[in-house]
Amino acid sequence: MSMFRRRRLTDEQLLSIFRSLPQAKAPADTEERLGRLIAQHSDHVPSVLGSLPWISAPADFDERLMEAIRDSRRPVAPIPPSPVVGGPSSGWFTNIPGWVGGVIAAAGLLFFLNHSGDMVETEGASHATPVPASAAPVPKASIETPDVSDQAPSISPADAQSRIAPAPVVRESVPVTGAERFDINPTPAAPARHQRASAGTPTGLSISAATPTASITPAGIPAVDDSDGGRATPAKTTVPQIPTSQPESLGHAYPTRIDSASEQPAAGAESGPNKNIIVDTGGGRKSQDSTRKNP
Amino acid sequence: MASQASELLSILSDEELIKRFQRGDERAFTQLVNRFKDPLTNYVYRFLGELDRANDVVQETFLRLYHYRHSYTRDAKFATWLYKVASNVTKSELRREYVSRRYLVHGISGDADNDWEGDEFLDPDLTPEAQVDSSLKMRLVQQALMQISAAYREVVILRDIQQMSYEEITEITGLGLGTVKSRINRGRAQLQTLLRDIYQEDGDVTHS
Numbered sequence: 208m209s210m211f212r213r214r215r216l217t218d219e220q221l222l223s224i225f226r227s228l229p230q231a232k233a234p235a236d237t238e239e240r241l242g243r244l245i246a247q248h249s250d251h252v253p254s255v256l257g258s259l260p261w262i263s264a265p266a267d268f269d270e271r272l273m274e275a276i277r278d279s280r281r282p283v284a285p286i287p288p289s290p291v292v293g294g295p296s297s298g299w300f301t302n303i304p305g306w307v308g309g310v311i312a313a314a315g316l317l318f319f320l321n322h323s324g325d326m327v328e329t330e331g332a333s334h335a336t337p338v339p340a341s342a343a344p345v346p347k348a349s350i351e352t353p354d355v356s357d358q359a360p361s362i363s364p365a366d367a368q369s370r371i372a373p374a375p376v377v378r379e380s381v382p383v384t385g386a387e388r389f390d391i392n393p394t395p396a397a398p399a400r401h402q403r404a405s406a407g408t409p410t411g412l413s414i415s416a417a418t419p420t421a422s423i424t425p426a427g428i429p430a431v432d433d434s435d436g437g438r439a440t441p442a443k444t445t446v447p448q449i450p451t452s453q454p455e456s457l458g459h460a461y462p463t464r465i466d467s468a469s470e471q472p473a474a475g476a477e478s479g480p481n482k483n484i485i486v487d488t489g490g491g492r493k494s495q496d497s498t499r500k501n502p
Numbered sequence: 503m504a505s506q507a508s509e510l511l512s513i514l515s516d517e518e519l520i521k522r523f524q525r526g527d528e529r530a531f532t533q534l535v536n537r538f539k540d541p542l543t544n545y546v547y548r549f550l551g552e553l554d555r556a557n558d559v560v561q562e563t564f565l566r567l568y569h570y571r572h573s574y575t576r577d578a579k580f581a582t583w584l585y586k587v588a589s590n591v592t593k594s595e596l597r598r599e600y601v602s603r604r605y606l607v608h609g610i611s612g613d614a615d616n617d618w619e620g621d622e623f624l625d626p627d628l629t630p631e632a633q634v635d636s637s638l639k640m641r642l643v644q645q646a647l648m649q650i651s652a653a654y655r656e657v658v659i660l661r662d663i664q665q666m667s668y669e670e671i672t673e674i675t676g677l678g679l680g681t682v683k684s685r686i687n688r689g690r691a692q693l694q695t696l697l698r699d700i701y702q703e704d705g706d707v708t709h710s
Contacts, residue, residue: 252658256658256663
């Protein structure tokens with residue numbers, strides 16, 4: 208560079224010097240070698256790929272396609288609407304947001320926690336120590352056996368037997384079981400169904416010889432039917448039959464019984480034949496279950 | 503009369519046929535199917551490597567064409583639009599295969615050698631020796647294609663097998679021209695390496 212600076216060569220002089228240099232030439236087979244090089248690197252691939260055989264559709268392609276089109280055109284049954292117009296449906300239930308479900312679950316949990324104590328108490332009461340029938344609270348009686356213990360005077364079993372002597376037309380029917388046998392409206396405050404009368408648990412109307420706290424509907428006193436809204440039904444005056452045995456099964460809720468110490472059956476005497484006595488008072492057919500007799 | 507109508511349809515362009523089909527002429531759809539079922543089958547088969555799945559994908563492509571015929575507009579060539587649909591369906595199939603193979607110990611497809619089904623497409627006029635060579639070559643090339651990534655495979659197939667222009671490939675793939683060229687070159691380079699190795703092994707086996 209210093210030499211050029213000293214001599215101060217112009218650009219034209221530089222160009223002429225470069226032009227005067229000997230020209231180097233490419234070898235004659237440059238193009239051939241270049242072509243081979245290109246073929247080695249990339250052009251080989253297109254030719255190989257281009258020479259691949261053509262894959263065609265199968266012969267039954269059209270048929271299968273038309274079948275698929277027919278299948279896809281088939282109408283789909285619509286989703287049935289909600290049974291209540293504007294009301295919830297199962298689709299609505301599954302599509303509710305997660306937070307709504309959470310709120311519902313939390314409310315349910317709160318309800319359970321608030322009432323779990325009551326449940327425990329009820330459960331404990333059902334397994335409580337049995338108390339004598341005379342000491343236990345007498346639940347509300349139903350239509351056929353209304354509880355009038357606080358209204359009617361207590362009577363002894365013998366008196367009761369004498370008073371109920373003129374019974375109306377009584378006919379026996381075929382033994383029935385289960386719900387048919389105890390066709391009596393349950394009392395709301397009655398204890399659980401598995402409590403047996405022999406244990407002394409109040410299960411409805413009961414008459415005890417020693418403590419005659421139970422009562423029998425006197426003739427002529429209209430019974431109150433709770434099931435039909437408390438309307439008086441005088442024609443349904445019932446004539447309770449003094450049972451001679453315990454009901455064979457107290458599987459039905461709150462059967463009406465008349466316990467009598469004088470007629471208390473012996474232990475194991477519950478297997479007598481079921482006799483369902485129908486009291487026909489002209490106002491309909493009612494069954495009295497507690498009239499089974501010992502064999 | 504029917505033959506005249508079919509002749510008329512056969513001379514119509516793809517765009518005119520789809521226009522007729524959009525107006526309700528289902529014969530135009532049949533004509534389009536006849537035109538494109540083989541190219542699409544070839545393209546999808548090279549992409550997937552399995553003939554049965556390729557047939558399913560092509561059928562799904564035509565089903566989409568049937569149901570979504572009105573989504574085609576004259577902005578693009580019909581062929582590139584249909585290839586784009588087929589490419590999307592094929593990629594969905596590849597994605598499904600990837601997921602199923604990821605969660606299964608053994609793949610569904612099994613060994614490619616055992617599932618080879620390309621011999622039926624060989625030229626029947628070839629001699630038996632040439633058919634064997636061609637079958638072997640075809641199998642090796644397909645194996646090499648399946649080894650490169652799907653992004654390269656797609657553009658290489660479109661360019662070197664389907665003989666499409668760069669512009670058509672850019673329309674189908676939605677990529678830029680430079681990206682398409684780059685991917686094609688990289689795909690070819692990978693294939694070149696794979697095929698050279700394969701041919702070498704093949705040559706060693708043949709010579710030994």
